[in-house]
Amino acid sequence: MQRAYYTEQVTTFLGEDPDAIFGKITGKDQFAADDLQKNAWKAEIEILKRELSSFDTGHLLFEYTIPRIGRRIDNVLLYNGLVFLLEFKVGEANYPAHAIEQVTDYALDLSCFHQESHDKFLVPILICTRAPEKQQMVSLLQENILEVYCCNEKGIGAYIKRVCARYQRAPFSAESWVNSLYMPTPTIIEAAQALYMGHNVADISRNDASAKNLQQTTAAINEIIDYSKEHNKKSICFITGVPGAGKTLAGLNIAIERQKADQNEHAVFLSGNGPLVAVLQEALARDDVSRNGTKKSAAQRKAQEFIQIIHHFRDDAIAVPTPPAERVTVFDEAQRAWDEPTLTEFMKQKKGILNFDKSEPEFLIDILNRHVGWATIICLIGGGQEINKGEAAGLFGWFDALKKHYSDWDVYISNKITDAEYARGKSFAEISQGMQCKIVEDLHLAVSLRSFRSENVAAFVKALLDVDKSTAKELYQQIKTVYPICMTRSLETAKQWVRNKAKGSQRYGMTASSGAKRLRKYGVWVQNKIEAKNWFLNGKTDVRSSYFLEETATEFDIQGLELDWTILCWDANLRFSKDHFAYYNFTGTKWQNVNKDDNVLYLKNAYRVLLTRARQGFIIFLPTGSSADATMQPAFYDGVYHYLSELGIEEI
Secondary structure (H helix, E strand, C coil), X not given: CCCEEEEEEHHHHHHCCHHHHHHHHHHHCCCCCCHHHHHHHHHHHHHHHHHXXXXXXXXXXXXXXXXXXXXXXXXXXXXXXXXXXXXXXXXXXXXXXXHHHHHHHHHHHHHHHEHHHCCCEEEEEEEECCCCCCCCCCCEEECCEECCEEECCCCHHHHHHHHHHHCCCCCCCHHHHHCCCECCCCCHHHHHHHHHCCCCHHHHCCCCCCCCCHHHHXXXXXXXXXXXXXXXXXXXXXXXXXXXXXXXXXXXXXHHHHXXXXXXXXXXEEECCHHHHHHHHHHHHHHHHHHHCCCHHHHHHHHHHHEEEHHHHHHHHHHCCCCCCCCEEEEECHHHCCCHHHHHHHHHHHHCCCCCCCCHHHHHHHHHHCCCCCEEEEEEEECCCCCCCCCCCCHHHHHHHHHHHCCCCEEEECHHHHCHHHHCCCCHHHHHCCCEEEECHHHEECCCCCXXXXXXXXXXXXXXXCCCHHHHHHHHHHHCCCCCEEEECCHHHHHHHHHHHXXXXXXXXXXXXXXXXXHHHHXXXXXXXXXXXXXXXXXXXXXXXXXXXXXXXXHHHHCCCCEEEEEEECCCCEEEECCEEXXXXXXXXXXXXXXXXXXXXXXXXXXXXXXXXXXXXXEEECCCCCCCCCCCCHHHHHHHHHHHHHHCCEEC
């Protein structure tokens, strides 16, 4: 991959003909830039030749690509051991907030994910060519990144020298920096957009040795599909992984790759998660409109063909007995498929079908089983993610259906299927009995990509909820400096904390469990349904967005998605007393004990989901309660407070 459209020593750039430089840039452009962009490049060449005219060292790049999401930095100057990031807005007479945010994001992205930039000093500069001169202090955004400096076309060289006089750093190899290993961890929204645009999963997934390479999982699945196709077999694969490990990313990538391989396969990505589907469809459509000028209605239709709500796929199959167009189906969060009583009741009440007698896994397998010849189902499984009525069967809902009705199907699972989060105490022999099971190790994704700063966050959350104090304490000490977790008794303090932590366009928001009904006293009203598309995608000026910290996302809204920073508002539905958690549900005017095993599981998993939504860190808001309110007694909250304190979690 060509990282930059142009890369040369500054002295070479200064001596080279402007038209020759322009020709090199446009020659590397894959996207046939419009006249506006071409004129911008000509202006940048002219300005930089003037502003860098006295520089006798350094290395200059035009259009340096950030593979994670396909964005390009206008210019990078490697000079005196520093990395200057130049974002031009040619003809702009102001310093727009979105542009400041854009170049901030470039610096943060390189600092986090670009290996050669981890220990480098990064200097973001916004150049609005016709804007008035702006007096600014040179100040730090964080340890290795300066705040964005805003200037017009005549202040660039002077500022660079000013920074170099203050910050001396050792020189480094320009070639090593340009060709540096890139280890991105995109959000699922960014990843879906990048894949949809034609990027390879290798461009947007981590490549360090500690992470499971998503390419390996994709390759394993492709091999299974190709084998099934060649031998006319029906097969089902179960991809497991820790929260945030990239299961959804792997599923999206498989669906896109199979469409490229053979359009007749009609691969489709299906999810029962309504908010996730809505957000991804809208994100893909918006991106298509902005990048390609596609009409919004056409972009939406295209996105909806690729990502579908599983219930629509299921309901379409009820009406006709014929096989679907798809031979490859990816079912996201398959552990949440409904059991037989729940689906039977739904079919009776909502569809008027009185004789329906299948679980959702059985029916979904049945739909693909209608094909003559081959078909492949890919099930993406998250451990400890069942959060709603009818989901308690989890993975075993699929296994039971296979054993009873589809024993001729080839079943592919990883060797991690016996982990407690999936197996619930059953041995491999018990799990696999009655099925044609084959072990494929690459079907398990063991490393969290969401929490890129720490791979122990998921394990810490598990230990916290399992009351494994020694493990939780040890893991917290390992992660706290790179992945902040703290708590507060003040919601306003929590809000200020996430605002201060978030840099650039990093997204933050407020979350709580759907059962946190007494927090409405603090303005945390979980029964007010959010519009997921607006909450996750809209900007800082939109009152409906997560940034406003007014609307609260529950586990049902946020499962499968993520933010950079979160507030978890902890209510009295999950209490701690005498070294164990106690589970409650607020009904009418009082709290009631939750005793049914399935409901205990749902509540525990709701907090598991909420505690694993942040990519960079989170804060827990834990009210003090009120002795005057029988539903919010201090004792309801103090047990959790003392437990978290015992684990070492800092209070602010």
